[in-house]
Amino acid sequence: MDPKDIIKPENLVYRKSRLMSDNVFNFCPGCGHGVVVRTIAEVIEEMGIEHDVIGISPVGCSVFLYDFYKFDVVEAAHGRACAVATGIKRIQPDKYVFTYQGDGDLAAIGTGETMHACNRGENIVIVFINNGIYGMTGGQMAPTTLEGMKTTTCPRGRDVRTMGYPLNITPLLAQLDGVYYVTRHSVHTPANVRKLKKALRQAFENQRDRKGTSIVEVVSNCNSGWGMSPKAANDWMVENMFRKYPLGDIKVDGKLVMDMNAKR
Amino acid sequence: MEEKEIRLMKGNEAIAEAAIRAGADAYYGYPITPQTEVMEYLMETDAYARTGMVVLQAESEVSAINMVYGAAATGHRVLTSSSSPGISLMSEGISYIAGAELPCLLINVSRGGPGLGTIQPSQADYFQTVKGGGHGDYKLLTLAPKSVQEMADFIAEGFDLAFKYRNPVMILSDGALGQMMEKVQLPNQRPRMTEYPDWATNGTPEGKERRYVTSLNLHPLQHELVNQRLQAKYRTMERDEVRYEMIGCDDAEYIIVAFGIIARIAQKSIESARAKGHKVGLFRPITLYPFPSGEIRALAEGKRIKGIMSVELNAGQMIEDVRLAIEGRKPIGFFGRLGGMVPTPEEIENALYRQFGL
């Protein structure tokens, strides 16, 4: 059968969320950011909450979120997303508020804001993109950069004796009483994207049910920063990033489910 | 007419009570002397129970100002207060708020600097307040109260100005005004807002275009246009919002220019000088930005005027604006105390005689 005969509105089974604008992503080819941004929109569309949602896009590759969504978005200073989200959510507890933060934002400059928002159990969703590097400024060392991994500010590889260790922050946040849900995902295969979507849905439902802070970490790639093709970057991610940042649930229904002492 | 309640209050308490009565939606702050009573009062009086006003102690001033940014982005009436070192920490967020054109009320109950400095009153944050503080070409509409009454009065007025211009408004106070107790006539309770501006990012209404708040523009031409819009707004403020007070300036030969608490002390100085036959007047800028340059220039152009002296609780900051206003038309003098010290009326009076050879 000719594809033309199949490509009809009644046969449509997948399209970009209608909550996405027509602007082209500023992300590099093959970047996991695009998949996560799209998947968030799908979840919001399916839950039918687009009139009550406010996204927070802090500095980093996440900063242009407002160009891509057809719902309200507030840009935030570097690291301050969780404080901005708190300010919004506290006066409008019935709205859905989510932050979309990179590793530099969440785990370096914004550690304080993130940790205290979590500790207060702010009823928000935190989406955390961990690709081990500063993408927007051109590939500098992030708190999550792996030991030995090369970036422009550790060109001979991260030396943990002088540069500190890769910061595995979500298990730390999971130990805070205000945090209800922590889970770690990736978007390098369709199956993983589908799992992420379920996790995001769970996170927004937690917010609806006023459960406290939900954190969805996405271990992702940065082809440009890592200096690899998209496929090679994904392969490298599986082999290296997942060893330090294994996928799976960390805290579910307010209970820790990941063995914190497991050797990685 | 409805009778207004009169109470004996600390300046900091008056700020808090006035904020509740102004229909504020939220206060986000962090403790710092000498303004901590603001949040203490809001908690003690249970602002949330009274009006639904949210009061939250943040983990830092950095966080507090970004909570303000978030709430302001949703078009709500939100305020914070701090003191000098805390305002320094907030400066990043203030720049973002100004850049994103959001309304909010900021209060600096300032203290002596630099660094940790002292907890005593100071006006050394004048430059920080009216010349920038944070990065970029922005202005804070700045009100300088001289009494606990004005501390209270400027709250609702500050909110209204902030929304009128979509711009942060600063109340530049000091440790003396924050801590001293005076009789204050409190405003009546104003309801909280129920409708929010069109630009407010509080969830896209059905059938409407989504909104977004940002201070970012990657295209320089676009960002030049944003800056030009900001500048046009500032010119409007300069035209329409200048506030000042003149005491005994009609027949004066010498003028003392002073703002805030020191203006009240200087008022004693001019009374004493007049008793000795010296015709001295007091000019008190109430808005520090926009600065009453035109009014000071007009005074300086008066034939009688022989000299103008700026009196400040700093090493000489506002004097630069006074000098720019006078443009060399008359001799200018300065008297200031530093680091949290407050002069007596006699010190000011004597400084005037010394500077102008009286």
Place this chain on the structure above:
Amino acid sequence: MAKIQGAVTIDNDRCKGCELCVNTCLQHVLGMSAKVNGKGYHYAYMENPGACTGCTNCAVICPDGVISVYRAKVGE
């Protein structure tokens, strides 16, 4: 017997040529065009349309959301 057949549309102008969809497609439907789009990227296209099952994997993995998927029962 009814057979499921799929087809995709790809927004050539917005495709950034990352090839993730090509690598993801188990049926080897997709390939990269020899031509480039306005941005200079080789874009993905249906090289082997008859093999498409409409599984949506390519669209789910696409970082730029340029793929729409259609699926129909064909033949009886």
